Structures are given as structure tokens and as C-alpha cells.
Amino acid sequence: MTMPRKGNLMDVRQDIKVLDATIRDGGLCNNFDFSDEFVSDLYRANVKSGIDYMEFGYKASKSMFDETKYGKWKFCKEEDIRAIVGENHSDMKISVMADVGRCDYKTDFLPKSESVIDMVRVACYIHQIPAGIEMVEHFHSLGYETACNIMAVSQVNNDQLMQALEMLAKSSVDVIYLVDSYGSLYPENASELAKKYIAAVEGTGKQIGFHAHNNQNLAFANTIETMSYGLSFMDATMQGIGRGAGNCSIELLVGFLKNPKYNIYHLLKFIEKHMPVLREQGVHWGYDLQYMFTGLLNRHPREAIEFTNDNRTDYSEFYKALLDNH
Amino acid sequence: MTMPRKGNLMDVRQDIKVLDATIRDGGLCNNFDFSDEFVSDLYRANVKSGIDYMEFGYKASKSMFDETKYGKWKFCKEEDIRAIVGENHSDMKISVMADVGRCDYKTDFLPKSESVIDMVRVACYIHQIPAGIEMVEHFHSLGYETACNIMAVSQVNNDQLMQALEMLAKSSVDVIYLVDSYGSLYPENASELAKKYIAAVEGTGKQIGFHAHNNQNLAFANTIETMSYGLSFMDATMQGIGRGAGNCSIELLVGFLKNPKYNIYHLLKFIEKHMPVLREQGVHWGYDLQYMFTGLLNRHPREAIEFTNDNRTDYSEFYKALLDNH
Numbered sequence: 345m346t347m348p349r350k351g352n353l354m355d356v357r358q359d360i361k362v363l364d365a366t367i368r369d370g371g372l373c374n375n376f377d378f379s380d381e382f383v384s385d386l387y388r389a390n391v392k393s394g395i396d397y398m399e400f401g402y403k404a405s406k407s408m409f410d411e412t413k414y415g416k417w418k419f420c421k422e423e424d425i426r427a428i429v430g431e432n433h434s435d436m437k438i439s440v441m442a443d444v445g446r447c448d449y450k451t452d453f454l455p456k457s458e459s460v461i462d463m464v465r466v467a468c469y470i471h472q473i474p475a476g477i478e479m480v481e482h483f484h485s486l487g488y489e490t491a492c493n494i495m496a497v498s499q500v501n502n503d504q505l506m507q508a509l510e511m512l513a514k515s516s517v518d519v520i521y522l523v524d525s526y527g528s529l530y531p532e533n534a535s536e537l538a539k540k541y542i543a544a545v546e547g548t549g550k551q552i553g554f555h556a557h558n559n560q561n562l563a564f565a566n567t568i569e570t571m572s573y574g575l576s577f578m579d580a581t582m583q584g585i586g587r588g589a590g591n592c593s594i595e596l597l598v599g600f601l602k603n604p605k606y607n608i609y610h611l612l613k614f615i616e617k618h619m620p621v622l623r624e625q626g627v628h629w630g631y632d633l634q635y636m637f638t639g640l641l642n643r644h645p646r647e648a649i650e651f652t653n654d655n656r657t658d659y660s661e662f663y664k665a666l667l668d669n670h
Numbered sequence: 671m672t673m674p675r676k677g678n679l680m681d682v683r684q685d686i687k688v689l690d691a692t693i694r695d696g697g698l699c700n701n702f703d704f705s706d707e708f709v710s711d712l713y714r715a716n717v718k719s720g721i722d723y724m725e726f727g728y729k730a731s732k733s734m735f736d737e738t739k740y741g742k743w744k745f746c747k748e749e750d751i752r753a754i755v756g757e758n759h760s761d762m763k764i765s766v767m768a769d770v771g772r773c774d775y776k777t778d779f780l781p782k783s784e785s786v787i788d789m790v791r792v793a794c795y796i797h798q799i800p801a802g803i804e805m806v807e808h809f810h811s812l813g814y815e816t817a818c819n820i821m822a823v824s825q826v827n828n829d830q831l832m833q834a835l836e837m838l839a840k841s842s843v844d845v846i847y848l849v850d851s852y853g854s855l856y857p858e859n860a861s862e863l864a865k866k867y868i869a870a871v872e873g874t875g876k877q878i879g880f881h882a883h884n885n886q887n888l889a890f891a892n893t894i895e896t897m898s899y900g901l902s903f904m905d906a907t908m909q910g911i912g913r914g915a916g917n918c919s920i921e922l923l924v925g926f927l928k929n930p931k932y933n934i935y936h937l938l939k940f941i942e943k944h945m946p947v948l949r950e951q952g953v954h955w956g957y958d959l960q961y962m963f964t965g966l967l968n969r970h971p972r973e974a975i976e977f978t979n980d981n982r983t984d985y986s987e988f989y990k991a992l993l994d995n996h
Contacts, residue, residue, distance in 0.1 A: 565895075568856060568857070
């Protein structure tokens with residue numbers, strides 16, 4: 345699809361928003377077991393650095409998931425968020441994620457007027473779009489900003505994707521996310537997809553976001569390439585922490601952006617204090633060969649995560665085995 | 671510049687050549703001190719994997735550099751290469767690099783008919799283009815394939831670059847390289863530069879190559895993006911080994927390419943046997959924050975390499991200091 349880039353490498357685009365998903369996607373690496381100091385320092389670092397949104401975690405169903413088996417950010421209770429942010433007297437907004445089929449959305453959300461949460465992001469697979477839209481409309485009626493993240497887009501049939509985008513374009517959703525769950529997109533096809541999302545919401549005032557995974561070491565590249573065609577909500581995490589190969593590193597993204605409201609220094613202070621400690625605690629994330637293979641094969645990273653957890657380094661055997669059970 | 675992509679994500683482009691620069695750029699990380707087993711295994715793995723060129727190192731001046739202070743691949747004597755490859759009965763070609771001003775090119779090269787070397791790559795800065803062309807013509811007259819690598823292109827004035835490309839287009843050189851020495855290019859401006867190189871050699875039959883550095887974790891992305899506009903000689907190294915943040919990883923590049931002659935399996939066997947050993951020996955390379963900073967600031971990585979060698983992790987202080995002496 346022919347569509348010019350929006351802005352250039354020196355411009356400031358005021359529509360761009362950076363969303364820090366460190367706790368939410370990073371929580372998938374450590375069962376959401378972050379210290380209060382970590383989360384509190386992260387909040388302060390993000391505010392000082394001009395980050396636009398900070399996602400605190402999931403609003404998972406407490407009837408489906410045992411609260412004693414996860415850190416509190418899998419559930420994001422109002423009081424736990426407030427213990428960190430108070431009334432959130434800052435320019436940064438707060439988001440949480442709600443998975444279709446894994447949350448009690450009718451009972452677990454306060455009206456926006458009573459909550460410190462600003463945005464609810466609904467995550468769904470393509471076949472769950474009607475359920476996702478029902479949730480979006482509910483959150484919208486409660487007064488929240490809303491997003492809908494269509495996961496695993498690299499495995500989605502194009503006709504179904506076009507239908508889903510058409511349905512979302514007619515809904516109340518504020519932001520639609522292109523999500524490269526398996527890290528299998530290249531800048532070239534990620535950009536083509538981005539143009540389709542942009543075209544689908546033309547004239548509606550809705551924004552498009554991008555959530556990258558770093559399986560082929562392309563998370564940052566895909567983020568800035570899709571952004572150049574008009575995507576505006578860009579997810580990133582501290583040092584790219586996130587499931588498997590992780591996400592786009594927030595320090596790379598903030599380094600790239602030209603808007604003077606962003607300041608990388610406080611992100612670096614946070615990173616040098618906290619991220620090596622996580623590594624020492626045995627929390628694994630980041631690009632490695634096993635994740636490259638699942639990205640290349642357009643598959644869920646679960647076997648690569650297992651390979652990592654087993655401390656294996658026989659990459660060639662693992663690659664052969666992946667081809668066997670394809 | 672408007673120029674369509676050449677081929678697509680499923681095509682095989684027969685013009686594409688992969689050049690393994692593991693020993694040459696990786697040698698900058700360990701003073702070219704690779705074991706014979708390493709180099710011999712690398713040669714065999716590259717041949718089995720369908721790699722097109724393997725670069726053995728530099729042909730540095732033995733009157734300027736003390737042979738006792740470097741590994742042999744800084745000098746690439748004919749007998750040392752032959753000890754690994756014999757007569758090189760394979761489809762893979764052998765290259766060496768010659769730096770302008772740092773080699774005795776008039777005395778240190780045999781006629782091609784007596785050498786197992788196939789290609790000589792001349793590396794120069796923009797102000798050394800006349801000297802580079804003189805060397806190219808000399809190597810061409812000896813019967814070698816030739817390349818000219820214009821280094822640090824991100825700091826080059828556009829008018830001078832256009833003049834240099836015009837001069838090279840009239841020379842005997844076979845391949846002209848776009849070299850992102852500081853890892854400061856993004857896919858967007860790397861591609862714009864690539865188009866200028868392509869346009870400059872149109873109709874001459876010359877090829878354009880790309881040599882990436884991974885300071886902003888964009889080495890692979892920039893390699894495949896510039897390639898998509900017609901660049902065809904792509905440098906890569908095992909696990910991206912190379913000075914500072916390193917280069918494009920050959921396993922990512924070979925994973926991406928669709929030509930069935932390439933086979934990633936033997937690269938993986940090599941990597942799992944040899945690369946962790948280099949890390950254990952204390953050889954440093956790869957993306958980290960300090961290299962991101964110098965890439966972002968479009969500067970030589972020497973201060974970041976020093977930061978790494980000093981085992982420092984005070985990224986925020988280092989970043990502040992870099993801004994101070996800019």
C-alpha cells in the first residue's frame with residue numbers, strides 16, 4: 345500500500361505517546377513479583393522522563409487465578425495502585441490490561457470517576473473480537489479511555505483482520521493495537537500492516553498503537569518503522585523486559601524521539617539501579633537464538649522459554665526439533 | 671528518493687551475497703587472537719552453510735604494526751590462509767581487508783593467479799577516496815575482485831559523498847559499501863542512503879554492500895531494509911561479533927534469506943561450540959546502553975569500549991559525561 349511517512353527523523357509529532365509496559369509484560373517473566381520499591385521507583389522515573397502512560401499490570405479474574413500464587417500486579421487492585429501513585433498528580437496516565445475471557449470485567453472495575461486508572465487495554469485474539477468490543481463498550485461507558493490489542497496478528501487471516509478493524513472502527517475504542525506477539529514481523533511487512541490499520545480508522549479520530557516482541561532483534565526497528573507511517577501509541581519496557589525475547593526497549597525509543605518532553609536520564613538511573621538486580625534474581629528475558637527460531641517460524645515462544653529455563657545451549661538440536669513438530 | 675523495493679519477502683534474489691566478517695571485525699575485539707581450530711571450524715561451517723564470502727582479516731603493514739603484538743589475522747599472510755583452506759576447493763570466496771594508509775599494498779599482495787584470496791576490500795574515510803581508488807585499481811590490475819568501503823558515512827557531508835560515489839562509479843571497483851561505522855543510522859535514513867548509492871552506480875554493473883553496527887540494536891534491521899532496495903553484498907558475523915556493539919548477526923540474516931542454498935544449521939553448530947568460549951575468555955561485544963549512546967550521538971564508540979573494559983555500569987553518569995564533551 346502506498347502511503348507516505350508522517351513527519352521525519354527531526355520532527356516532533358505531538359500525537360506520539362510512549363506506554364511503559366514494564367510491570368505488565370515484564371511481569372510475565374517473574375510472576376508479577378516486583379518489589380514495591382521497584383514499582384514506586386519506576387513510577388517516579390517514568391513521570392520524570394515524560395512517559396505518557398504506565399501500565400501497572402493485568403486485571404485478572406480472582407476467581408480464575410489464585411491470588412496467593414501471583415504478585416499483586418496480576419490483579420491491579422485499586423488500593424495497590426493508589427499505594428504507589430496516590431492520586432497520581434502527574435501528567436502521566438495509568439493503564440491496566442484486561443484479557444478477554446480471563447477477567448471479571450463487569451464486577452472488577454470502578455467507574456472512572458472513582459478510579460486512578462485512566463485507560464483499560466483489552467487484549468484478545470482475532471476470534472474474540474466481538475467479546476473484546478463488548479468489553480471496550482463497557483469500559484467506555486464507565487468513563488475510561490480504551491484500547492483493543494489484537495494479539496498474534498502474524499497468524500491472522502487478512503480478510504478476518506480487515507473485518508475486525510472495520511468492527512473496531514465503528515466501536516467506541518480509542519486506540520487499536522497492532523501486536524506482533526511472536527516477534528515474527530520484519531520492518532517491511534510490519535509497515536504494510538500498519539498502513540492497513542491506519543487506513544481502517546481514517547476519519548474516526550482513533551489512534552493506532554504497536555506492541556513489539558524482540559525475537560528477531562527487531563522490536564525497536566519495527567516500532568520506529570511502523571511509527572513513521574502514523575502509528576502513535578508505542579509500547580516499550582525497561583531494557584526490553586517482557587515475555588521471552590522481550591519488547592522494545594524504552595531507552596532506545598526515548599533516545600530516538602525528538603520531543604523535548606522526553607528525558608532519558610531518569611530512565612537510565614532506574615535501569616542501573618534495578619535491572620541488574622532482576623537478572624541476578626534469575627529473571628530471564630531478551631533476544632537469544634531460541635527466540636529467533638520461534639519468531640522465524642511464526643510460533644508461540646513457549647518452547648523457547650522452556651529451553652531457556654532448562655539452561656540449554658544446544659541451539660542446533662533445538663532448531664531441528666522445532667522443524668520436526670511444525 | 672522514490673525507489674521501489676527490489677523483490678519481496680518470499681523471493682530469492684540471486685544477486686545477494688553474504689559476507690562473513692567474523693574474523694576481521696571480531697578480531698577487533700580480541701586482537702585477532704583466534705585459535706586455528708576456531709578459524710578452521712568457521713571456514714567449514716561457512717562453506718556448509720552456503721556463505722558467499724569469508725573475510726579472513728586485514729592485510730596490515732608489517733612495518734607499521736608489530737607482528738608479535740597481534741594475532742596472525744591482522745596480517746593475513748598467504749601461507750596462513752592456505753593452512754586453513756588449502757586451495758579452497760569450495761564455492762565460497764575469500765576476502766581480506768586493506769586499510770588506506772595502514773598497509774603496504776604495493777608489496778604485500780601476490781598476483782591473484784598465485785593467491786587463494788578472491789577479493790580485496792579497501793576501507794577508507796571520505797577524504798581518502800583518491801587513495802582508496804588508487805589501491806582499488808592496483809588490486810584490480812593484479813586480478814582481484816575489489817570493494818571500497820566508505821567508512822563512517824553518517825558523518826559525511828552529502829555533496830562529498832555524491833562526488834565520491836561518482837568517482838567510484840568510474841573506477842574499476844566491483845562493490846561499493848555503505849558502512850554505518852557508528853551504528854547511528856535508522857532504517858529510514860539508511861534506506862535513503864542506500865537508494866543514493868544504487869542510483870550512483872546505475873548501469874555500471876557494480877554492486878552495493880552494507881556493513882552495519884549494532885549500537886542501537888538496528889544492525890539486522892538496517893541490513894534487511896537497505897537490502898530490500900537493491901543492496902546485495904551484506905556483511906554479517908557469528909552472533910554479531912565485532913567492535914563495540916558488534917555487527918549484523920549472520921544467523922539472523924541467513925534465517926531471513928529465502929535462497930535454499932543457505933543453511934542455518936551448521937552456523938548454529940559453530941556458534942554453540944565456539945562463541946560461549948570466547949565470552950568466557952573475556953571477549954566483549956554486543957548491544958548495550960553505552961554503545962546506544964555513542965550511536966545516538968553519531969560518535970566513534972571508543973569511549974563506550976573503554977566504559978565496557980572498565981566494567982562500569984553507571985550508564986546515567988556516562989551519558990551525562992558524553993553530552994559534556996560533545
